[in-house]
């Protein structure tokens with residue numbers, strides 16, 4: 197599929213079918229995250245594949261926003277590998293790096309017929325605690341993934357995009 201068509205077609209899915217994701221497809225999604233650019237090529241991303249019954253129950257207890265997805269990718273950053281901008285005290289690229297990794301995975305997922313929704317409605321401290329994450333590993337967002345259910349449709353916000361004139365300015 198043409199890339200722009202894919203970008204336009206993809207929508208956030210919040211209702212998944214029970215069909216399992218094939219390992220081959222899951223690997224492709226994870227590989228897309230591996231090839232994402234990161235600041236100074238530090239590759240600080242750490243991705244936990246929440247798939248076991250125990251892991252899925254834990255994450256569902258923390259946030260309702262993983263819906264009934266069979267797999268949830270917990271995308272974290274290793275703070276010891278994050279690039280810190282020496283020109284701006286206190287600024288680092290953790291969210292940017294993780295977001296690029298997430299975008300690669302989200303779009304590759306759609307490319308292989310797997311849906312997802314980006315989630316940041318949770319308390320990261322609870323996730324760290326429940327999954328016993330080391331203190332240098334910070335959760336950034338969740339990506340529930342799976343086959344969408346037959347009744348899953350784009351939400352009204354999917355088509356409510358600003359015009360190019362509103363978001364782009366030529367100087």
Ligand SMILES: Cc1cc2nc3c(=O)[nH]c(=O)nc-3n(C[C@H](O)[C@H](O)[C@H](O)COP(=O)(O)O)c2cc1C
Pocket residue numbers: 206207208209210261313314315316317318350351353354355
């Ligand atoms: C950083 C970020 C955080 C988001 N957090 C949530 C969330 O917690 N819950 C949710 O249902 N959707 C969440 N979304 C999905 C957006 O609501 C969705 O992408 C937007 O409404 C556009 O719809 P579309 O993805 O179908 O085009 C998030 C998206 C982004 C990029």
